[in-house]
Amino acid sequence: METAEDRLARARAALEGVQRRVGTTRDRWSAPTLPLAAVLDQLLPEGLRRGRVVAVEGSTALLLSLVAAASAAGSWTAVVGMPSLGVVAAARRGLDLDRLASVPHPGAQAPAVAGACVDGMDVVVLGPRLALSDADRRRLASRARERGAVILSAGPWPGAHVSLAVTGSRWHGLGAGDGRLRGRDLMVEVRGRQSGGTRLVTLPFDADAPARRPAQMPAVQVLGGAA
Amino acid sequence: MSPVPVVRRAVLWVPDWPVVAAMTEAGLGADVPAAVLHGRGLVAVSAAARAAGVRRGSTRRLAQRACPDLVLLPHDEGRDSRQFEAVAAAAEQAVSGVEISRPGLLMIPADGAARFHGSEEALAEALVTSVAEQAGIESSVGMADGLLAAVLAARGSALVPPGGSPGFLAPASVESIALAAMEKAQREEAERLASVLVRLGIVTLGDLASLPFADILARFGPVGAWAHRLASGQDLAPPVLRRSEEDIAVERVFEDPVERIDHLVPVAAELADGLDRALLDAGVRCGRVRITARTEKGHDLARVWRTDVGARAGAFARHMTDRVRWQLEGWLSGTSGTAGREGAPEPAPLVALGLVAEDVVPLGSEQSYLWGGTSGADARAHRALERVQGLLGLEGVLAVAEQGGRSPRDRAHLAPWGQEAPPARAIAHPWPGRIPDPPPATVPPVPRPALVLDAGGGAVTISRRLAVSAPPTWVRLEADPADERARAANRHPSSGHVGRIEGPVWDRPRPVESWAGPWPVAERWWSEDASRRAYVQVALRDTEESQLAVLLAYTSGRWELEAVYD
Structure with missing residues (x-):
């Protein structure tokens, strides 16, 4: 049996929610976040918030790893305008390929396609060479805010909430004719729209742990050859 | 393994089924001595070969010594099951339901069928005649109470009167217990048990049945209990009848071949509507739809589409029409995914178009999909993607x-x-020879050209014996198409060009900091898309503190950019 107090409390909570959303009160309402890999906490300390636009410049691998945890946890991902997306890299980073759709060449329909994806998907990755005007981008960003989708842009995005630009990367593992790529350090410049300043973050990336899986990549396999 | 009421059953047995199936498929006559060879021994021998002295289980050499013109056929369990479908279908002409116990052995509950045909003799005759006429295969039928008695009766074409099973089984050898085992593992276990029993002096099934059940269970465990039940003429499980059902399908045959999409789309809409109605009438939903078409030249085209019907109650017909239209566009224009590959039929006008429902489930019990149920988010994502597909077409x-x-x-x-x-x-x-992890994040759909230069500016080559002519020192990749500077530099006379410029626009040369390789990969040398290439991983200096790692391939005298580790 519901008492009058309970109903009053529920009504107050509902009213507060509406006030927060329409901006009558001054407390800030924070959108729910999508899961993010622990390594990337230094890049996005507040997590991958729904409704945000994150621009990533200079590294597709970083872009994929931003999506990975959310995709593994059940989010749908659309990749628009990236015909050269590395599928194996996406799978290795932890994306669930069953919930990933790729629209490689949207062409002149890019605004409509991106809009449909923002409506239906949780994470939308937009490629660097899409036919989107600044007005289209603003419309997409506000649509994403309304629908709770995350837009990840490969390449600059005017007015992005967070911009990540890879300024340097150091690979190790290669020699002069021997070895193989083993891992790298990424230097990422983080610029937030609200935080104002610029942070430089160095992030170990792609490193495989030979202690954990020694049997997976023996040197013989690297050198092996004929089909 | 509790006892169940003993069912009177008829068993239809085809002697030496594996070899009969193999001979049918190979088109050999019944009088040819043939045998099926698996591993080192023969698993089945035809009657003619047996008459010549070939025995089951003997080696190839012994068999060929006994019968030099013996035809040896390979063992294939799939073929055995496939061919037996014809026998089962033929038997279903005489009775309403059969259980395929194993390829070569059919089980039929005899009571109702015998009443229908008049007597058990008439049923047996009807079964043998039907199988011989429809499938062209000799078989024998036996009837008895209980599983083992019926199987043994079939081997002797005997009709054991009701209640006579224990007496019929008692004199049989204890080794015949293995005949009731329907799977390979079970049969091996049964054979092991029989050999132990024989060594203990228990030679007949009657001896085994007369032992106390509890002692057998204590000494031999579940397999002993199973054997004791069968030997005393009991049953373990009633026959599981298969029920054949018609496919839910709609088809439309055109009097004149149709080539134009706009003529076919109304037909597709009508077919989709018809399939929807047929599914509703049957009270079922389907998870996949197969679109089939036949061209004027006699090719059959088929493609399966996943439909998420759970999320689309009323709009199924319209949704399906779109799928059919895209599929037809692909087939008629020859641009569908398979058209380029070898063996794909040429585009031709269609003479028939059909839809077949697959993965049929009763209404209200749709299977949840791999990603766990048709939740709101999934349905929303599917709708968004379908909308994009509507904008860009099938391959969009x-x-x-x-x-x-x-x-x-x-x-x-x-x-x-x-x-x-x-x-x-x-x-x-x-x-073997796979490019090692980490996988590259950017893989262009087709390889892009690249230049690999040595310290003097000459091209680096790799010989057939994988000798690298000089250590790679500079790499030039294609410039970004938006890079005006590179284009201007390429136009400038100092780049070596005069007049019109052919070929790619090269970006500035980047120094190689470290590299690994070459890793040779020679693939599919037997086919037309053979490729023989040597891969090299290179780390280039891009800016002062930034490196660019790329995967390059050297093939038929030129370098290609395979992937970028960005």
Whole structure:
């Protein structure tokens, strides 16, 4: 049996929610976040918030790893305008390929396609060479805010909430004719729209742990050859 | 393994089924001595070969000594089951339901069928006649109470009167217990048990049945209990009848071949509507729809589409019409995914178009899909993707999957969203020489040209014996098409060009900081898409503190950019 107090409390909570959303009160309402890999906490300390636009410049691998945890946890991902997306890299980073759709060449329909994806998907990755005007981008960003989708842009995005630009990367593992790529350090410049300043973050990336899986990549396999 | 009421059953047995099936498929006559060879021994021998002295279980050499013109056929369990379908279908002409216990052995509950045909003799005659006429195969039928008695009766074409099973079984050898085992593992276990029993002096099934059940269970465990029940003429489980049902399908045959999409689309809409109604009438829903078409030249085209009908109650027909239209566009224009590959039929006018429902489930019990149920988010995502597919066409939205292969490009599998296209190569195979992890994040759909230069500016080559002519020192990649500077530099006379410029626009040369390779991969040398290439991983200095790692391939005298580790 519901008492009058309970109903009053529920009504107050509902009213507060509406006030927060329409901006009558001054407390800030924070959108729910999508899961993010622990390594990337230094890049996005507040997590991958729904409704945000994150621009990533200079590294597709970083872009994929931003999506990975959310995709593994059940989010749908659309990749628009990236015909050269590395599928194996996406799978290795932890994306669930069953919930990933790729629209490689949207062409002149890019605004409509991106809009449909923002409506239906949780994470939308937009490629660097899409036919989107600044007005289209603003419309997409506000649509994403309304629908709770995350837009990840490969390449600059005017007015992005967070911009990540890879300024340097150091690979190790290669020699002069021997070895193989083993891992790298990424230097990422983080610029937030609200935080104002610029942070430089160095992030170990792609490193495989030979202690954990020694049997997976023996040197013989690297050198092996004929089909 | 509790006892169940003993069922009177008829068993239809085809002697030496594996060899009969193999001979049917190979088109050999029944009088040819033939045998099926598996591993080192013969698993089945035809009657003619047996008459010549060939025995089951003997080696190839012994068999060929006994009968030099023996035809040896390979062992194939799939073929055995496939061919037996014809026998089962023929038997179903005489009775209403059969259980296929194993290829070569059919089980039929005899009571009702015997009443229908008048007597058990008439039933047996009807079964043997039907199988001989429809499938062209000799068989024998026996009837008895209980599983083992019926199987033994079939081997002797005996009709054991009701209640006579224990007496019929008692004198039989205890080794015949293995005949009631329907699976290979079970049969081996039964054979082991029989050999132990024989060594203990228990030679007949009657001896086994007269022992106390509890002692047998204590000494031999479940397999002993199973054997004791069968030996005393009891049953373990009633026959499980298969029930054949018609496919839910609609088809339309055209009087004149139709070539134009706009003529076919109304037909597709009508067919989709008809399928929807047929499904509703049957009270079922389907998870996949197979679109079939026959061309004027006699080719059959078929493609399976996944439909998420759970999320689309009323709009199924319209949704399906779109799928059919895209599929027809692909087939008629020859641009569908399979058209380029060898063996794909040429585009031709269609003479028939049909839809078949697959993965049929009763209404209200749809299976949840791999990603766990048709939740709101899933339905929303599917609708969004369908809308994009409506904007861009069938190939506009791709589902991606990983498949087996060596190069990063081979390992990606792309298929139109919603279409069932299993990956061509298994990931589980070893793929020696595969490019090692980490996988590159950018793999251009086609390899891009690149230049690899040595310290003096000459091109680096790799010989057939994998000797690198000089250590790579500079790499030039294609410039970004938006890079005006590179284009201008390329136009400038100092770049060596005069007049019109052919070929790619090269970016500035980048110094090589470190490299690894060459890793040779020679693939599919037997086919037309053979490739022979040597891969090199290179780390280039891009800016002062930034490196660019790329995967380059050297093939037939030129360098290609395979992937970028960005």
